[in-house]
Amino acid sequence: MINQKGGVGKTTTVINLATALSYKNKKILVIDLDPQGNATTGFGLSNADDNKTIYDVLNGNSNFEEAIKDTKIKNLKIVSSNVDLSGLEVETANEERRAFLLKDKIENFMKSEKNDFSYIFIDCPPSLSLLTVMSLVAAKSLVVPLQAEFFALEGLSQLIKTIDRVKEKLNPDLSIRGVLLTMYDKRNKLSSEVDLEARNFFKNKVYKTVIPRNVRLSEAPSHGTPVLIYDKNCTGSKSYLSFADEFIEQENVMESAA
Numbered sequence: 001m002i003n004q005k006g007g008v009g010k011t012t013t014v015i016n017l018a019t020a021l022s023y024k025n026k027k028i029l030v031i032d033l034d035p036q037g038n039a040t041t042g043f044g045l046s047n048a049d050d051n052k053t054i055y056d057v058l059n060g061n062s063n064f065e066e067a068i069k070d071t072k073i074k075n076l077k078i079v080s081s082n083v084d085l086s087g088l089e090v091e092t093a094n095e096e097r098r099a100f101l102l103k104d105k106i107e108n109f110m111k112s113e114k115n116d117f118s119y120i121f122i123d124c125p126p127s128l129s130l131l132t133v134m135s136l137v138a139a140k141s142l143v144v145p146l147q148a149e150f151f152a153l154e155g156l157s158q159l160i161k162t163i164d165r166v167k168e169k170l171n172p173d174l175s176i177r178g179v180l181l182t183m184y185d186k187r188n189k190l191s192s193e194v195d196l197e198a199r200n201f202f203k204n205k206v207y208k209t210v211i212p213r214n215v216r217l218s219e220a221p222s223h224g225t226p227v228l229i230y231d232k233n234c235t236g237s238k239s240y241l242s243f244a245d246e247f248i249e250q251e252n253v254m255e256s257a258a
Ligand SMILES: Nc1ncnc2c1ncn2[C@@H]1O[C@H](COP(=O)(O)OP(=O)(O)O)[C@@H](O)[C@H]1O
Pocket: 005, 006, 007, 008, 009, 010, 011, 012, 013, 038, 126, 182, 183, 184, 211, 212, 213, 214, 215, 217, 218, 219, 221, 236
């Protein structure tokens, strides 16, 4: 989940897409790669806990597998984060392969018999820093949440430039899987304008599902729980359930095209 803008719905999307997919019996691992640890707290874990976080994995103090923690949701685990992670960029300044740090750890784990995850989601920080580049190198595909408000498309050219550069030099298979409109407000003309503009630019990469602005979605994190558990009938929950359907459907389309 990537977008260098903060507050566009990356973490909310990671938490609720992961939860919705876990309800469909998919095994999911979330990697919180934001030093703010919002995905961590959003699942009810502590971001003050400095025991075996993604930081410890990346600096070699813990192996990947040991850092995988349970959440209260069946089929859904997390590698948590805390503020220590913000030191990584400086601490690895002299390492040549530092852009590959995350990829190497994930790949090693994926080769082991311990991996039975259907999906690994990375929640990126709101920047185009080393952490985000590490995610671009490690990822197979990207979901870009776009807030359906003014300035939504600003900064996208910089994001796309970064993606293209990583693709060219470090990860040729990288692709944008889809663009998700978030915080959509039907009563606000701006939302439909951003919708139109995004579909003009990204064409069929923009998901049909749009995530409405929904107060339950913003309340759920303070209860340390995905909205699908907090209030399973609210419009926010329903929208993330349909997003999960569309997300899986993409694979059926890809398979039948192959
Ligand atoms: N669809 C939505 N409706 C209402 N509030 C939302 C919605 N999506 C996210 N939020 C709230 O907006 C804020 C930013 O969302 P978040 O997912 O943390 O963004 P990011 O990870 O991109 O910084 C959070 O307080 C979150 O609870």
